[in-house]
Amino acid sequence: MPKSTTSRLLPPADDHAARFLRQREADRAAVAEDYVELIADLLREEGEARAVDLARRMGVSQATVTATVARLQRAGLVETKPYRGLFLTRAGDAMAEAAKRRHDLMVRFLLAVGLDRETAEADAEGLEHHASERTLATFARFLAEQESKA
Known part of the structure; x- marks a missing residue:
């Protein structure tokens, strides 16, 4: 059976592998970015960020939060203080700000092309980490x- 003229050709194997590698790296980075962004939001909105709050808002167990926070500490993004919760390092704060800017840009773009706010906010959560x-x-x-036309 002949190939459809509308089907695309596979890219060269090395290019294809590089695309998948970038996506796997983006998936790994997304977890760290989501955590530091939420910690920054909690610190700003509630004055503190606790593991129990992260678990509840992310829909994961406290054990998952504990393991992830330990990884973020080793990466130099998060600090914990006894009886005081979680805090961001300078690097963590910079990561949170960059993630917030990407998220806000993605939401604005999705709204501009006609999506409703709820869908734009939900979809931006994944897209923000994978867009180049x-x-x-x-x-x-x-x-x-x-905006200049408006």
Whole structure:
């Protein structure tokens, strides 16, 4: 049976593998980014970030939070203080700010192309971690053009 003229050809194997590697790396980074972003949000909104709050808001067990926070500590992103909860290091704070900017950009873009806020917020949670810097820059230019027309 002949191939459809609308089907795309597979990319070269090395390029294909590189795409999947970037996605796996983005998946790993997404967890750290989600945690530090939530810690920053909790510190800003509630004045403290506790493991129990992270577990409840992320829908995971406290054991999962404990293991993840330990990894974030080893990576130099989070500090814990006895009886005081979780705090971000400078590196963690920088990561949280970058994640927040990407999230906000993604939400603004999704709203601009016609999605409702609830869907845009939900979808941005995954998309923000997987969009390349080039894609994000393109979204930002698109939004700037749209806003300049308004």
